[in-house]
Amino acid sequence: MTDNYDAVMVGAGHNGLICATYLAKAGKKVLVLEANATPGGCAATREFAPGYSVSSCAQWLNQLHPAISRDLALEQHGLQWAAQNLPSISLDEQGKHLSLLGNKVEGANVSAEDRAAFVAFHAKTEKYARLLVKAFEARAPKLVESNLTDRLTLIKLGLGLKMMGRDDMSDLMRIILINMYDVMEESFDSAQLKGLLSLDSLLGSRMGPRTPNTVFGYLYRRVGETLGNNGQALVKGGMGALGEAMAASARAAGVEIRLQSPVASIDVEADRAVGVTLAGGEQITAPLVVSNADPVTTFQHLVGFARMETGMARRVSHIRCKSGTAKLHLALSGLPQFTGLDDAQHGARLLVAPDMNYIERAYNAVKYDEYSSAPALDISIPTLHDATLAPAGGHVLSAIVQFAPYAPEGGWEAHRETFMQLVIERIAAFAPGIREQIISSQLLTPADLESDYRMSGGHWHHGELSLDQIMMMRPFPGATQYGTAFDGLYLCGAGAHPGGGVMGLAGRNAAREIIKRGAAA
Amino acid sequence: MSAKSDDTMMLTTPFHSRVKEACGLNCWGNWMGYTTPNAYEDVELEYFAVRSTTGVFDLTPMNKYRVSGPDAEAYLNRLVTRDVSKIRVGRVGYTVWCDDAGQVMDDGTIFHLAENDYRICAYARAIDWFNWAALGFDVSIEDETAEVAALAVQGPTSCATLLAMGLEGLDQLKPFGLTEFEFEGETLMVSRTGFTGDLGYELWIAPHKAEALWDRLFEAGRPFIIRPFGTDALEMARIEAGFLQAGVDFMPAEEAVRNGRSRSPFELGLGWLVDLDKPVFNGRRALLREQAEGSRYRFAILDVDGNKPAQHSFILKGGKQVGTVTSAAWCPTAKTNVAFAQIEMPHGAVGEELVAEIYYQRELHWTRVLAPCKVIESPVFNPGRRRATPPAGF
Numbered sequence: 001m002t003d004n005y006d007a008v009m010v011g012a013g014h015n016g017l018i019c020a021t022y023l024a025k026a027g028k029k030v031l032v033l034e035a036n037a038t039p040g041g042c043a044a045t046r047e048f049a050p051g052y053s054v055s056s057c058a059q060w061l062n063q064l065h066p067a068i069s070r071d072l073a074l075e076q077h078g079l080q081w082a083a084q085n086l087p088s089i090s091l092d093e094q095g096k097h098l099s100l101l102g103n104k105v106e107g108a109n110v111s112a113e114d115r116a117a118f119v120a121f122h123a124k125t126e127k128y129a130r131l132l133v134k135a136f137e138a139r140a141p142k143l144v145e146s147n148l149t150d151r152l153t154l155i156k157l158g159l160g161l162k163m164m165g166r167d168d169m170s171d172l173m174r175i176i177l178i179n180m181y182d183v184m185e186e187s188f189d190s191a192q193l194k195g196l197l198s199l200d201s202l203l204g205s206r207m208g209p210r211t212p213n214t215v216f217g218y219l220y221r222r223v224g225e226t227l228g229n230n231g232q233a234l235v236k237g238g239m240g241a242l243g244e245a246m247a248a249s250a251r252a253a254g255v256e257i258r259l260q261s262p263v264a265s266i267d268v269e270a271d272r273a274v275g276v277t278l279a280g281g282e283q284i285t286a287p288l289v290v291s292n293a294d295p296v297t298t299f300q301h302l303v304g305f306a307r308m309e310t311g312m313a314r315r316v317s318h319i320r321c322k323s324g325t326a327k328l329h330l331a332l333s334g335l336p337q338f339t340g341l342d343d344a345q346h347g348a349r350l351l352v353a354p355d356m357n358y359i360e361r362a363y364n365a366v367k368y369d370e371y372s373s374a375p376a377l378d379i380s381i382p383t384l385h386d387a388t389l390a391p392a393g394g395h396v397l398s399a400i401v402q403f404a405p406y407a408p409e410g411g412w413e414a415h416r417e418t419f420m421q422l423v424i425e426r427i428a429a430f431a432p433g434i435r436e437q438i439i440s441s442q443l444l445t446p447a448d449l450e451s452d453y454r455m456s457g458g459h460w461h462h463g464e465l466s467l468d469q470i471m472m473m474r475p476f477p478g479a480t481q482y483g484t485a486f487d488g489l490y491l492c493g494a495g496a497h498p499g500g501g502v503m504g505l506a507g508r509n510a511a512r513e514i515i516k517r518g519a520a521a
Numbered sequence: 522m523s524a525k526s527d528d529t530m531m532l533t534t535p536f537h538s539r540v541k542e543a544c545g546l547n548c549w550g551n552w553m554g555y556t557t558p559n560a561y562e563d564v565e566l567e568y569f570a571v572r573s574t575t576g577v578f579d580l581t582p583m584n585k586y587r588v589s590g591p592d593a594e595a596y597l598n599r600l601v602t603r604d605v606s607k608i609r610v611g612r613v614g615y616t617v618w619c620d621d622a623g624q625v626m627d628d629g630t631i632f633h634l635a636e637n638d639y640r641i642c643a644y645a646r647a648i649d650w651f652n653w654a655a656l657g658f659d660v661s662i663e664d665e666t667a668e669v670a671a672l673a674v675q676g677p678t679s680c681a682t683l684l685a686m687g688l689e690g691l692d693q694l695k696p697f698g699l700t701e702f703e704f705e706g707e708t709l710m711v712s713r714t715g716f717t718g719d720l721g722y723e724l725w726i727a728p729h730k731a732e733a734l735w736d737r738l739f740e741a742g743r744p745f746i747i748r749p750f751g752t753d754a755l756e757m758a759r760i761e762a763g764f765l766q767a768g769v770d771f772m773p774a775e776e777a778v779r780n781g782r783s784r785s786p787f788e789l790g791l792g793w794l795v796d797l798d799k800p801v802f803n804g805r806r807a808l809l810r811e812q813a814e815g816s817r818y819r820f821a822i823l824d825v826d827g828n829k830p831a832q833h834s835f836i837l838k839g840g841k842q843v844g845t846v847t848s849a850a851w852c853p854t855a856k857t858n859v860a861f862a863q864i865e866m867p868h869g870a871v872g873e874e875l876v877a878e879i880y881y882q883r884e885l886h887w888t889r890v891l892a893p894c895k896v897i898e899s900p901v902f903n904p905g906r907r908r909a910t911p912p913a914g915f
Contacts, residue, residue: 270800305657306592306599309803311621313656478621485806 005031005256007288007514008276010263010302011454011493013041015507016292017246017255019492021072022511023290024253031284032255033276035262035454040243041292042453042460043235043502049440051391052331055239056444057453057460059327059380059398060232060349063224063503064242071508077248080236082386087231088349090196091430095340098192099348101231105193114190121187128172129222131160136223136498136505139481139513140471177467180214181356191355199353199376203400204460204500206324208363209356213466220465220499227503232349234385242502266291266302266489273489276302288488288514292507294455294462295319295475295495303486312485315476319495320464321457323446324366326404328423330397331390331440335381336431347384352377352426359402366403371419375426376402394439399423406446406457416443461500462493471497482510483517490514531556534581535670535731543749550752553646555582558751565853567750568757571676571717572854574746577738578673578755580723581731584643585666586651592658593637599802600654601631602786602795608633613697613712617786617794618650623807624774624783626650627767628791630714632699640665644767650775654803670731674738675721675758678745680912683711683722686741691722692911705733716755718762720906745915760859761852763822763900765789770820770847770861784863785811790820818844819869823860823877824901825849825894831860831877837891838875843868846877855901860894871898 009020012034020030038044042057069075087101098107103122105115134156141150141157161169175183180201184194198209201218208214235242247257262279266289275285291298296319299305305313338346353359353376362372378400383390390396401423408415420443428434446458455462463469472480475495482490482497492510494500532555534540545562557579560567570576588597597605601616608614610633617628629643641647651662674683683691688702691711699712707730715721726734739747759766767773774783785808786795795808821844825831830851836844844864852859860877868875872895879890906912 271806300657306595307657307801309621309801309805310599310650310654310656311803314653317656 005029005284005286007031007290008033008284008286009290009292009492010266010276010298011035011041011292012039012243012247012257012259013292013493014043014243014246014502014504015493015510016041016290017243017250018068018072018504018507019290019292019511020255021246021250021253022508023514024250024255026511026515028288030255031286032250032257033261033263033278033284034257034259037260038240038243039247039257039259040240042455043239043243043246044453045238045240045389048329048442049331052394052396052440053238053389054329054396054398055235055380055382056327056329057449058239058502059378059382059400061235061239061242061502062229062232063221063227063501064229065504065508066228068504068508072246072249074242074245074249077245077252079242079245082234082236082382083347084233085231086233086348088196088200088351089341089345090192090351090353091338092192092340092354093429097340097345098190098196099345100193100196102225107190107192109192110190114188114193117188118193124168124171125219125222126226127164127168128219129226131157131164131172132219132223132498133226134160135471136503137509139509140474140497142472142480175215176219177212178215179210179212180218181209181360183215184209184356195353195355195359196351198356198359199351199378199402202359202363203378203402204323204325205464206320206322206366206403207464207466208360210360211363216467216470217465220501224501224503234380234382236386237388238382238386239502263302265304266298268303268307268486268489271485272487288490290490290492290510290514292493294321294459294493295479295491296321296456296463297454298491298495299484303489308485312476312478315478319475320466320469321455321459321462322406323449323458323460324363324403324405325449325458325460326401326419326446327444327449328397328399328401328420329442329444330424330434330438332395332397332434332437333439334393334437335384335395336397336427336434336437338431346381350377350379350381350430352379352430362403366405369405369408371404371408371415371422372402373422375404375423377423377426378402379427395437397427397434399427404445406450412445412447416445419443460494462495465499470499474499482513532582534579535728536579536581536672536735539732539735540579540749548751552582552752553584557582558749560751560753561749564751564753564757567748567754568853570746570748571719571750571754571758573677574748575674575676575678575682575742576717576748576750576754577742578675578750580671580673581669582666583671584646584664585669585671586641586643586647587663587665588639588641588651588660589637590658590660591637592660593639596655596658596660597631597639597641598799599658600651602802602804602808604796604799605631610635611699613699613714615794617789617791619786619804619808620774621803621807622774622783623785623804623811624777625771625786625789625791626774628765632712634699645773645776668728669725670728670734671726672724672734672738673715673717673721674724675715675717675719677720677906677913678742678747678915679721681915682738682742682745682747685745686737694722695910696908705730709734716762716764717758718764718900718902718907719758719904720909720912757850757852760848760850760861761855761900761902763902765791765820765861766848781817784818785816787811787816788818788820788863816866818863819866821862821864821869821896822900823862823875823894824897825858825860825877825879826892827890828858829879829881829890829892830858831879831892831894834860834880835878836862836864836875836894837878838868843875852901857901859901864896869896871896
């Protein structure tokens with residue numbers, strides 16, 4: 001057994017690959033172990049019907065940090081854009097759609113006042129998102145035993161808050177703890193606009209527009225725009241191509257990646273991580289183990305609760321990570337016709353979120369572990385920009401579906417078909433005739449996303465992004481600066497600060513922390 | 522409508538009919554929601570029964586938890602600070618348990634009843650923490666506080682009393698041993714344990730046999746001058762014997778609200794209960810750090826000049842406050858004025874001379890005494906009969 005690695009990475013998700021690459025560039029010999037057959041984690045492309053492939057987990061790219069993209073030279077390693085700067089269009093059954101890109105909002109139902117109000121709202125929230133970027137680009141400061149680094153971060157944040165000016169600062173303090181519904185009600189008239197922005201505030205979560213934390217959810221999403229991602233982008237070949245580009249960059253930096261090598265356990269001796277054991281029984285030792293897996297998987301399943309102190313096990317078991325999000329994939333014989341959209345608009349991000357109460361009602365169901373009878377949707381037809389995903393003439397429709405419970409009563413198999421038909425019905429309300437075009441369909445429930453992408457609860461952020469689970473609380477006090485209670489064991493995934501979405505900061509920040517701690521790790 | 526509600530009434534133990542009968546003073550206290558005699562007739566007489574003959578204490582309100590299942594030993598080893606694998610079947614071990622910060626949550630005794638079958642006796646309610654501690658273990662935890670009635674039978678003639686009651690062979694039971702007898706068709710468990718520092722036993726039985734046990738015990742004990750004792754007499758005995766009381770000598774970590782008010786085992790003089798060689802137990806990381814960086818406090822037993830108990834006193838060194846007293850009593854048998862104190866490091870080493878600032882009042886007149894005191898090495902009462910097996914006959 002040649003165990004001469006400096007670090008073993010559990011999982012080749014995008015954060016894992018990013019972290020591994022930075023570590024390799026700092027001279028460490030890194031082995032990445034991935035359970036699935038392809039690298040990238042949630043940046044994945046899978047064939048779901050013969051000849052039809054889709055970005056099977058994340059479908060849009062709108063948050064990737066440009067510095068990481070540059071450092072990893074992703075475009076040199078094969079990343080190509082199928083489309084960029086795509087607007088979001090909120091669908092209307094009568095065809096009176098609303099389109100939004102940057103600070104511009106257009107549509108038959110949008111007043112001049114709303115248009116102007118949105119420009120102001122956009123500018124204000126951009127300031128807030130900039131402050132978040134400052135917080136996200138560094139490790140989360142500890143409040144109690146803060147050292148110099150942490151104090152500097154806090155000073156920067158405090159200063160950033162001050163620099164906004166008194167009015168903006170107090171408004172941020174006011175809205176950050178309330179909910180999107182109230183903020184929307186006080187800002188705009190258009191039900192469509194309020195619905196669209198609300199959906200942006202809660203995609204991937206188990207929250208409704210009236211749930212506290214949704215304002216933070218919206219600002220979190222706006223971080224992508226602040227980083228320079230205007231609108232939505234599609235990766236050529238699907239998100240899996242991004243995973244492949246990251247893997248190529250990692251390999252070029254000297255990282256060894258072993259696919260289809262699921263890790264069965266992270267091995268610890270007393271309070272020090274010493275390596276991992278693969279599902280096949282092979283043991284690999286290394287002074288550093290970095291986990292790209294979510295915190296629940298890492299601590300409960302890979303380390304094991306019995307090997308840690310009770311308070312820590314309790315904190316891990318408190319992490320809220322049950323998703324409310326499903327995915328629908330349709331293989332289509334032709335381009336579906338959405339009422340009132342021109343051809344170019346079909347390639348935009350299409351949303352079914354007509355008003356806030358619609359989303360709130362959709363959310364109500366999941367509170368009781370039921371699925372929405374009228375779900376909110378975020379739809380992509382990537383084949384309009386990328387012919388590689390379907391046979392000639394064919395199209396693929398991919399939709400993020402809010403809301404679906406993690407564990408409905410009676411189990412998913414009792415509900416899967418009904419729910420899938422219900423979602424298709426919802427789409428057909430805007431695209432009559434789509435049913436006749438369906439060649440094949442696939443519904444990925446939160447439980448499927450959990451098993452396919454090894455995310456506890458199927459949560460794409462590896463844990464709800466709410467004020468009790470961010471910054472110095474992410475994933476839980478005692479594991480907040482990528483290091484854990486186990487010497488030599490680090491977290492680098494979405495469960496760590498600042499969180500998920502294909503942004504990459506968790507991976508980069510973790511690498512920086514590991515390098516900084518050096519031998520002390 | 523009656524103002525009384527069963528939900529809000531203090532609980533009574535299965536011995537209550539007998540305890541009430543014996544409690545001539547009708548002076549009751551609240552022990553974890555159970556009504557408990559502070560004293561039956563006379564505190565001093567009760568104390569001297571424990572030291573000279575036999576005293577009986579109803580300890581049913583003590584929280585009792587049954588821990589069983591395939592991982593019971595592993596579970597306890599993660600929960601408590603000492604190595605549970607060293608407590609063999611039929612033995613009892615004193616221990617503490619800590620939170621992740623290495624702060625003592627409680628102390629208690631672990632009774633190893635059978636392979637992977639244990640009972641923990643604890644001062645504080647612990648079911649919530651014990652259940653959280655079960656994450657990752659195949660173990661069942663049951664609160665059996667109300668399902669087990671218990672009496673402490675303590676004092677030099679306690680063994681003779683129990684032998685007279687028919688517990689044949691009990692004189693062979695070693696300290697911290699436990700054994701079982703048949704009692705009117707029920708199992709009577711007897712452990713050689715107690716909270717008085719004297720020769721003594723604790724009797725554990727199903728509640729429906731509690732009264733019969735009390736009756737048989739007092740019947741058999743009459744020639745050995747048996748007498749029930751209350752919590753006031755117990756307090757004197759336990760201070761004399763050097764035993765800490767949770768909630769008095771330390772704040773259970775989960776009950777302490779203010780930062781810095783809880784204590785580690787090292788700070789309570791209980792470092793001997795901490796086995797840092799165990800790979801994982803609650804508080805290990807923090808205790809390793811404390812061991813390397815030093816503790817904040819030291820537990821000290823003080824021999825205080827004079828006869829004024831140094832209750833709630835400040836402890837001074839060169840006029841500066843370096844500690845406070847948590848428990849204090851004039852100890853009649855040892856004839857010593859003892860105080861337990863929390864002393865700020867580096868003070869409090871054995872032999873160090875300090876001053877206790879004692880406040881007391883006589884007829885509403887407050888007086889302050891600056892009593893010299895000295896840190897002593899060990900408890901003032903520790904008789905050979907506590908350990909002798911078999912105990913002396915009477």
